[in-house]
Structure formats: C-alpha cells, structure tokens
Amino acid sequence: MSSKATSIDIAYRAGVSQSTVSRALRNSPLVNLETRQKIQAIAKELNYKVDKNASNLRTQNSHTLALLLCEDPTNDDSLINPFFLSMLGSITRATAQQGYDLLVSFQQLSSDWHADYEDSNKADGIILLGYGDYMDYEQKLEHLLAQQTHFVIWGAEHNNKSVLSIGCDNRQGGKIATEHLIGLGRREFAFLGDASSHSPEFRDRYQGHLQALEQAGLNITAARQIAAISTESSGYEAARQLLASGLSFDALFAASDLIAIGAIRALKEQGIAVPEQVAVVGYDDIPVASFANPPLTTIKQNTQLAGEILVDSLLKLIRGQAVSPQLIPTSLVVRSSCGSANL
Amino acid sequence: MSSKATSIDIAYRAGVSQSTVSRALRNSPLVNLETRQKIQAIAKELNYKVDKNASNLRTQNSHTLALLLCEDPTNDDSLINPFFLSMLGSITRATAQQGYDLLVSFQQLSSDWHADYEDSNKADGIILLGYGDYMDYEQKLEHLLAQQTHFVIWGAEHNNKSVLSIGCDNRQGGKIATEHLIGLGRREFAFLGDASSHSPEFRDRYQGHLQALEQAGLNITAARQIAAISTESSGYEAARQLLASGLSFDALFAASDLIAIGAIRALKEQGIAVPEQVAVVGYDDIPVASFANPPLTTIKQNTQLAGEILVDSLLKLIRGQAVSPQLIPTSLVVRSSCGSANL
DNA sequence: CTGAAAGCGCTTACAG
DNA sequence: CTGAAAGCGCTTACAG
Structure with missing residues (x-):
C-alpha cells in the first residue's frame, strides 16, 4: 500500500x-x-x-521523443509564434498515438541541448521546430549529425542531405496565394518578408510568388520585396517602408499572417482601404487570421498532418527504416482581405 | 565511438x-x-x-514533471485556448530552470492518465491545466489523491483542501474590469460567461463583477448573466441572446477574450458601435486581443509568474515542504474597446 | 580520498 | 509454458 x-x-x-x-x-x-x-x-x-526507468534501462530505449522549440531569442515570451504552438498540439497528439512520451524544451535554456537528450537516454530522437534565423542552427545540426542522433527538422529542405526535413510546400503556397490575387485582377505586387537563405521558408514562398507572376507575364522587380521577420511590428514597418518608397501596388503577399496584420495596420493608417485599394494575403492561417479586420485570406498549413508526418518519420529513422524529406501541400483559405474579382 | x-x-x-x-x-x-x-x-x-534511466532507477526519482492539458473534447484541435498555450511556454521555462524535464500530454488520449505518470516513475509530479468542465475532473482528482500522487492544479481554489491549486485572482480581475467600466461612466452591465460551479474561474470573475457593481450602488439582476464557454462562437451566441432579450446595456464584461471577440462581432452585425454604444472588456489578454477591432481592453494574467509558481509549488510538494494555494494578482490592460470617459 | 559491492526493477536469452 | 540468472548503468552505504 x-x-x-x-x-x-x-x-x-x-x-x-x-x-x-x-x-x-x-x-x-x-x-x-x-x-x-x-x-x-x-x-x-x-x-x-x-517502472519506465527500469524497463528503459534494460531495453536501452526510452520510448520518448524530445521536441525542441528553437525560438528566436529576440521574441517576447508571450508572443510565441501561434503557428508553432499549433504544431506543438499536433505533435503531442501524434506522439501519444504512437505510444511515445514527449519531452518539450525551449532551446535558449539549454546551451548544449544538441547533446543532451539522446546521449542521456532521455529520448530516442528529437524533433526540431525552429523559428528564427535558420543559419544559426547549422553548427548544432552538424553536431547532431556527428553524434548520430536521430532527428527531424521542420522547415525547408536542407542543403545537407543527411538532415531529414519535413515541411509544407512553401513554394506551392506562395504560388497559389499569388495566383489567387492575379485571378482577382491584381497586377502590382509586393512581397513582405525576408527572402534570404536565413529564412528558407519565406524564401521559398517568395519563389513561388515570383513563379506565379512570371507565368502570368507580370513583370518582376527586386525592389518589390521588403524584408520582414514574422511579427506584427515588423510587418507594419515593412509596409511603411513600401509606402515610403512611392511605388504603387494593389496587392501584398505577406510571408506570414503576423506580417500581414501589421501591414494592414500600416495601410489603414494611411487611409488605404483593404481590400478595395490593396488586397492582402497572409500565410499560416493562425487563429488571429479570422478575427483580423478584414478577415485575412491566407495559406493554411496542415498542422495536423504535419505533426503526424514529423513523428512518423522520426520513428522510422529511429527504427532504421527508409525515410525521405516530405513536402506537405498547403491550401488557400479565402476570407475578405482580397475582396472579389469585380474591380 | x-x-x-x-x-x-x-x-x-x-x-x-x-x-x-x-x-x-x-x-x-x-x-x-x-x-x-x-x-x-x-x-x-x-x-x-x-544515463538518466540508470540514475533515475537508482535514485528512484525521475527529475521530470508531467504537464497534462485537460482540454474540452468539444474543442477543435487548432483552437487550443491561446491562454493555455502561453502557460505552456512559461511552465516549460520554469521547469527547465529548475533542472527538470517536462513531459507534455493531452488528456483525451490517455484514458487512465491519472494513474500513468507517477506510478510508472516517468514523472515525480503532475501539473494539471484544465479548460473545460471542471466537475468532470473530480473523480480523477480523487484518484490522484488516493494514490498519493504529487500534483498541482491550475485554476480556482478547490473544495477539497488536499488539492493544491494555483490560479490568478479571478475575483479581483472581475472587480477591476468592472470598476474600469464604471469609472468610464457605464451603468448598464451584462456578464458573458458560464457562472456555475462547472466553471469556477468564470464564476469567480462574475463574483468580482457583482462585487464592483454592488460597491458602486448599481443594481444587479441575474438576467444579465448569459452563459458561454470560452470560444468565439459561444461569445457570439451569448451576445445575440442578450440582444434578443431586449435588455438595454452599455457595457459587457466577457469572461474571456474569445467570448469578447465573438460578442463584438454580434454587436457590429446589429450596427451597434463598440465602444461608443457598448463598451467591452475581455479576460486573458491573449495575443489576438490587441489585434481585435477595436483592440480589446482586457485583464492580463501573469503567465510568466503563474508558470513559475506552479512549478515551484509542485517541486515543494514533491520534496515534502509546506505549500499553500496561491492567488496571483491580475492587471488591467487598457486598449480601445471601452472608449474613454467623455460620454 | 578511494574502491568493492549491493541493488534500483525490469527484460530476455538460456535451460528445462 | 515456466523459472533461475544475468545484466542494463548508475548511486551510495560500507570499509578502508
């Protein structure tokens, strides 16, 4: 007793x-x-x-997965990107469904996180969910690879083919967002978001954007891409910058919903009507998107599916089964921020 | 090697x-x-x-805490209450700061979650974060108690004094929200949210609300409380119901931001101006609150502090130290949904 | 200050 | 179908 x-x-x-x-x-x-x-x-x-400790010790595996949220240290605590929070939910579920436990951690707190989990037998593998500068992880990924740690990383495909990445098809997402805008009669575009290799996901969205423009025979100028990170204020600043440039535009494709929301605020401040004068598409379909004013047309990533694939792939990796990077298709969610075609 | x-x-x-x-x-x-x-x-x-398994087996403790998110099964996956997500962030941090690991799980997936963690030595204690019907947990809490599991629960103080609860001071929150509205000259109130013992947190907010009204000498009628759960659509329905009742009102206190946002949508649909005709205060200060239209005046819960206290208390409990329930003070965040006093 | 030894609670060949 | 035994990798009295 x-x-x-x-x-x-x-x-x-x-x-x-x-x-x-x-x-x-x-x-x-x-x-x-x-x-x-x-x-x-x-x-x-x-x-x-x-007793898990005893059985794990004996069998030498932990039946536990670790999820590492690698956040941008400049971000405020309370502003954890809602998209990743939603991913966390789906990963938690998928892990449990497979009979595994999930250890969750934020990167900044553990300086040597890359060595911690699998070596101490706390977890059989790691899922990396990064937001922030991608390049910063390079070294750590190398380290993980060198230690033969099992891990999958969320996001764009990696240069190093040994790194298994799972992500949404950002290029396709950027393309359908832009095609939607073109179909609505918009002709003068700008892209809001960093498009460098520091943000490979944004870069791919931008590339999809350019591809759609090209196919529609619209002209493309580099000036129409304004860097922004995924925050409301950065989106606001980017839109102000675009406005200040004097370029005319009737459509904005923002690399994330947060950027879109900030941009809309900047437009409204200048008395520019959305969607009448400028149509806006976001990306992520975060919960806020439907409450924005106007409700945001955006690209939805299937976080449910993404979580499952992330977990399944990692488990396969652990079991030594064949795995390959996967691109999850995205879908367009039409709300009001682009208006309708009758312009 | x-x-x-x-x-x-x-x-x-x-x-x-x-x-x-x-x-x-x-x-x-x-x-x-x-x-x-x-x-x-x-x-x-x-x-x-x-090797954690070996050392944990030997020392008979896991240096791990389990976080159980007990969600309302009727809720959509993607709509996990943003407040709890923010709590998850702060709990993750606080746990890591104490040198513990955090196992995260959703309730629905494990039917016998209440027995799982501590018995199998996976975790030394459990944090319960519930949203949904409180009464549903009663049995499970009893079970945890019977097994002498170490656990803390987020929310209102529990009937059973053996249950350690940590929560924000909902009564005080309801009071300052209402006082703010009264100070702005509002006189006819309604409360949107379930106020039964199924939702003790909402109930306490309601009680603080009533207390403020009473102190201001305003009359209180039961009819002015409309039940709602914490979703946008439930808030919308509640406001429609209020509107349909024909009662006149110039101020709404919503038990959560999600409810407030839904209510504002209903008001706008009827051409009622917020805050000019009806002022609205929410509760939680979720990320959406500042993007709402108008930006929502709300009660902010200190999730950072809450996470720390939750973790500290649980650790004390595990170590056999004295602990007592704590009420964390809340603060008012003024934005535009209440307008200013010049009415 | 250091070592030999026991033992945490399991799982799994091995032998029957 | 069942049992005796080894051993996973540690921590910690105990003895020196």
Whole structure:
C-alpha cells in the first residue's frame, strides 16, 4: 500500500516467478492465457505500472521523443509564434498515438541541448521546430549529425542531405496565394518578408510568388520585396517602408499572417482601404487570421498532418527504416482581405 | 565511438574506479579536486552523459514533471485556448530552470492518465491545466489523491483542501474590469460567461463583477448573466441572446477574450458601435486581443509568474515542504474597446 | 580520498 | 509454458 508495487509483489501473489509476471504484463503468448489473465488482474488491482526507468534501462530505449522549440531569442515570451504552438498540439497528439512520451524544451535554456537528450537516454530522437534565423542552427545540426542522433527538422529542405526535413510546400503556397490575387485582377505586387537563405521558408514562398507572376507575364522587380521577420511590428514597418518608397501596388503577399496584420495596420493608417485599394494575403492561417479586420485570406498549413508526418518519420529513422524529406501541400483559405474579382 | 560511453569507460581511461567517476561527475567534494577535473575532462571529451534511466532507477526519482492539458473534447484541435498555450511556454521555462524535464500530454488520449505518470516513475509530479468542465475532473482528482500522487492544479481554489491549486485572482480581475467600466461612466452591465460551479474561474470573475457593481450602488439582476464557454462562437451566441432579450446595456464584461471577440462581432452585425454604444472588456489578454477591432481592453494574467509558481509549488510538494494555494494578482490592460470617459 | 559491492526493477536469452 | 540468472548503468552505504 505505502510504497509502489513491483513485479516481484505480483509474482508473490500470483504464485509464479517474476519473469513470468514480466512476460504476462507484456501480454506474451508464451505465458498460459489463464496465468496471464490472473497476473494482469492482480496488477490492475495493485495499481501496478511498469517502472519506465527500469524497463528503459534494460531495453536501452526510452520510448520518448524530445521536441525542441528553437525560438528566436529576440521574441517576447508571450508572443510565441501561434503557428508553432499549433504544431506543438499536433505533435503531442501524434506522439501519444504512437505510444511515445514527449519531452518539450525551449532551446535558449539549454546551451548544449544538441547533446543532451539522446546521449542521456532521455529520448530516442528529437524533433526540431525552429523559428528564427535558420543559419544559426547549422553548427548544432552538424553536431547532431556527428553524434548520430536521430532527428527531424521542420522547415525547408536542407542543403545537407543527411538532415531529414519535413515541411509544407512553401513554394506551392506562395504560388497559389499569388495566383489567387492575379485571378482577382491584381497586377502590382509586393512581397513582405525576408527572402534570404536565413529564412528558407519565406524564401521559398517568395519563389513561388515570383513563379506565379512570371507565368502570368507580370513583370518582376527586386525592389518589390521588403524584408520582414514574422511579427506584427515588423510587418507594419515593412509596409511603411513600401509606402515610403512611392511605388504603387494593389496587392501584398505577406510571408506570414503576423506580417500581414501589421501591414494592414500600416495601410489603414494611411487611409488605404483593404481590400478595395490593396488586397492582402497572409500565410499560416493562425487563429488571429479570422478575427483580423478584414478577415485575412491566407495559406493554411496542415498542422495536423504535419505533426503526424514529423513523428512518423522520426520513428522510422529511429527504427532504421527508409525515410525521405516530405513536402506537405498547403491550401488557400479565402476570407475578405482580397475582396472579389469585380474591380 | 560507435556505442555510447559509460562511466566504466571513463573509469578505465582515468585509471580510477567506476564509483569515483560517478562521484566526480556529480562534483562530489569527496573526490580529490585534481582527479575530479581529470575525470570531468575525459567525460567531456567522450561526450559522456549520465544515463538518466540508470540514475533515475537508482535514485528512484525521475527529475521530470508531467504537464497534462485537460482540454474540452468539444474543442477543435487548432483552437487550443491561446491562454493555455502561453502557460505552456512559461511552465516549460520554469521547469527547465529548475533542472527538470517536462513531459507534455493531452488528456483525451490517455484514458487512465491519472494513474500513468507517477506510478510508472516517468514523472515525480503532475501539473494539471484544465479548460473545460471542471466537475468532470473530480473523480480523477480523487484518484490522484488516493494514490498519493504529487500534483498541482491550475485554476480556482478547490473544495477539497488536499488539492493544491494555483490560479490568478479571478475575483479581483472581475472587480477591476468592472470598476474600469464604471469609472468610464457605464451603468448598464451584462456578464458573458458560464457562472456555475462547472466553471469556477468564470464564476469567480462574475463574483468580482457583482462585487464592483454592488460597491458602486448599481443594481444587479441575474438576467444579465448569459452563459458561454470560452470560444468565439459561444461569445457570439451569448451576445445575440442578450440582444434578443431586449435588455438595454452599455457595457459587457466577457469572461474571456474569445467570448469578447465573438460578442463584438454580434454587436457590429446589429450596427451597434463598440465602444461608443457598448463598451467591452475581455479576460486573458491573449495575443489576438490587441489585434481585435477595436483592440480589446482586457485583464492580463501573469503567465510568466503563474508558470513559475506552479512549478515551484509542485517541486515543494514533491520534496515534502509546506505549500499553500496561491492567488496571483491580475492587471488591467487598457486598449480601445471601452472608449474613454467623455460620454 | 578511494574502491568493492549491493541493488534500483525490469527484460530476455538460456535451460528445462 | 515456466523459472533461475544475468545484466542494463548508475548511486551510495560500507570499509578502508
């Protein structure tokens, strides 16, 4: 009663050996059905649970996955990117569905996170969810690779082919967003978001954007891309900068919803009507998107599917099965920020 | 190189016994400083990490906390209450700061979650973060108590004094929200949110609301409380219901930001101006609040502090130290949804 | 200050 | 189908 029951307690009560108890609890067909049921009944009665530390030590795997949120240290705590929060939800679910536990951690707190988890047998593998400058991770990824740690990384495909990345098809997302705008009769575009290799996901969205413009025979000028990171204020600044440049435009494609929302604020401040004068498309479909004013047309990433694929891929990697990078298709969510075609 | 280094490998290289290695790695003053440093250097070189399963098994504690998000099953996945997501962030940080790991799980997935964690030695204690019907947890809490599991629960103070609860001072929050509205000259109020014991947090906010009204000598009628759960659509419905009742009102206090946002949508649909005709205060200060139109005046809960106190309290409980329920003060965040006093 | 030894609670060949 | 035994990698009395 007082201290926890062990398999030996059960063995004693069931009148069998501890080995048989262990087998019965794992439902081994080696054990006589009747004996098995008897043992399981006693275990239940005693509220017995297999000690994870002991079984993990013995089997040398932890049945645990680690999720590392590598956030941009400049970000405010309370402003954790809502998209990643939603990913966290789906990853939690997918992990549990596979019978694994999930250890969650933020990068900044552990300076040597890259060495911590798998080496100490706390987790069998790691999922990296990064937002912030991609280039900063390079070294750590190398380190993980060198240690033969099992890991998958969310985002754009990596240069190093040994790094398994899972991400949404950002290029396709950028393309359909832009095509939507073109279909609505818009002709003068600007892209708001960093498009350098520091933000490979944004860069791919931009490339999809350019591709759509090109296919529509619209002209492309580099000046129409204004860098921004994924915050409301950065989006606001970027739009102000665009406005100050004096370029005329009737459509904005923002690399994230947060950027779009900031941009809309800047436009409104100048008395520019959205969508009448300028149509805006965002990216991510974060919860705020539908409450924005006007409600934001955006590109939705399937976080449910993404979480599942991330977890499945990592598990395959751990089991030594073949895996390959995957691109998850995105979809357009039409709301009001682009208006309709009758302009 | 191939397989993980153990303390025996280090002992071999350092020419000492394995026990000495173990002591040195825990930085025991029993070990000669020179020997200690030598051992630590070798450990570093070998990229050695203490095997958590082995040390946890030996010491019989896991240095891990479990966080259980008990969500309302009726909620959509992608609409995880943003407030809880923010709590998750602060709990993750606080846990790491204490040198513990954090296991995260959603309730629905594990039917016997209440028995799982501590019994299997996966975690030393549990933090319960619930949103949804409080009464549903009663049995499970009893069960946890019966098993002498260490746990803290977020929210209103519990009937059962053995349950350690940590929460924001909802009564005070409801009071200052209402006082703000009264100070602005509003006189006809309605409260949007369930105020039954199924939602003790909302109930406390409502009670603070009533207290403020009473102190201001305003009359209170039960009809002016409309039940709603914390979703945008529920807030919308509640406001429609209020509108349909024909009661006149110039101020709404919503039990959550999501409810407030839904209510504002309903008001606007009827051509009622916010804040000119009706002032609205929300609760939580979720990220969306500042992007709402108009930006929402709301009650901010200090999630940073809340996470720290939750973790600290649980750790004290585990260590057998004295703990008591705590009420964390809230603060008013003034934005535009209440207008100014010049009405 | 250091080492030999026991033991945490399991799982799993091995033998029957 | 079952049991005796080894061993996963640590920590920590105990003895010196």
